[in-house]
Amino acid sequence: MARSIRVRLNGTEREVQIEDHVLMLEMLRGLGFLGAKLSCDAEVCGACTVLLDGRPVSACTTLALEAEGRRLETIEGLAQEKKGGAAPPKLHPLQQAFIDNFAFQCGYCTPGMIIAAKSLLDEKPRPTPAEVRHWMEGNICRCTGYQTIVDAVLDAAGASGEPR
C-alpha cells in the first residue's frame, strides 16, 4: 500500500510517498541522502545508522513508515551552512574531531560512526572511554583499529583521549 508520510528530515518538514515494505535506507537513498550506507544488511555493522527521535536505528532494517511524524537525522544534517552559502559549511564538532584524530581511512563506516556518536553525546555529553566503547561496539570499522575513533568521540566531548 502506498502512503504519504510527513517526516522532519534534518530539521526540514517533508512529505514522502512510500510503500509499506520500503526500508528507511531505501527511502533516504532514493531522496538523495547517500551518507547512510548499506553494508551488512543485518543490524550488525552500523554503516546505515540514522537517528529516529534521537535514538540510533539501523536504517537497513527499519521500515520507512516508522519515520511518520517523527524526527529523522542523518549525517547530511550535521554541518551548519554559513550565511550567504559561498563559504564551506561549519562542521559539527564530531566531524571536525574525526578529521583531527585521523578517525577514518576508507570512510565507509564514518557517517554511521558519527551519527552513533552524536546520539551518545546528546544523551551523555561527557562519557567515559568505557562508555564510548560500549556505545560504539555495534559500529564496525575495518580500517582504523578503533582507537582513533574512540579518541575522536572523547575529543568532541571535550575530554582528553585515553592514556596509551
Next chain:
Amino acid sequence: MLRRFQVHRATTVAEAIELRIQFGDDAAVYAGGTELLLAMKLGVARWPHLIDIKPIAELRGIALNESVLRIGATVTHWDLERDATVARAIPALSALERNVANVRVRAAGTLAGNIIFAEPHADPPTLLMALGARVILAGAKGRRAIPLVEFVTGMYQTALAADEILVAVEVPVATARRAAYVKFQILERPSIGVAIAGDVHDGKFAEAPNIYVGAVDEMPRRVATQTLAGASLRDAGTADALAEAARDAVEPIADLAGTAEYKRHLVGVFARRALAAFAEAA
C-alpha cells in the same frame, strides 16, 4: 529489499486479535521489527500482512505493582536499560538489558519480541526463566497467563495461539531474592548465558536456587539444584557441584560459536562465574 506487504496499525488489543483472526498465517505481529524484518529479508519467512501493535496504548510502559514488575509488550530494551524502577527492583535485568545486541537493536527491539521469536541465542529468556517470569496472552477467548518456561516450547517455537498476542511480561519481585546473569559472546548473539536466582540466608542458598543455562541448547535449560539447598555460596564444593549439574543439564548444539564439546566446557566455566557474580550481587 523486502517483498511487498501491507502494514495494519492496530490501536486496541481487540483490534489486533481481530486482525490475527482475519489474516491467520498470512500475518505476523510487528513491533520493533529487529528479528522479524531480518527474517523476511533473509527470505526465511514471508507475510503479506504485518499487524503493527505499537499504537496500542495498553502495551506500553513498565510498572511495579506490589510484587510484580509488569513490562508491556512494546517496551524496548532501550527503555528497560534506562528504567529506574527496573534498576531498583531487578538490577540483574538492568545489567542484562544494557548488554543485549547493540545500541540500535536495543533502541528498536522489544523484550516481548525477543521472547516470541524464541531464538535460542538470546539473553533475556534465560534470566527471566530463573526469575519465574510469566507472559500474559490475549486472544479471542480472553486472557491467560502462563509461565515463560511453558511458553517457550523449542527453537523458534512458543505456545502462542494463532489468535493471540502477547500483552505483557510479568516478573515476580521478591526483595530478599538475588539474581545474577553472566554471558560470553564472540559473535552478535551470546554463545552462552547462565542465570541464577534464589534466596540467600547467612551466605548460603536458603533453598534450591533457580538456575538456567541459555544459548547453547535449543532453549534455556533448567539445572537440577536440589543438592544446593543450604550450600555455601563461596564454598569450592558448591561451585564444583553447580558446574557439574549445569554441564549435565544441556545438550549443546555445535554452530559458529563452537563445537558441542567446547560449549559443554563453557557451561561449567560460566556456571562458576555466575555463582561468583551471584555471591557478589547486593
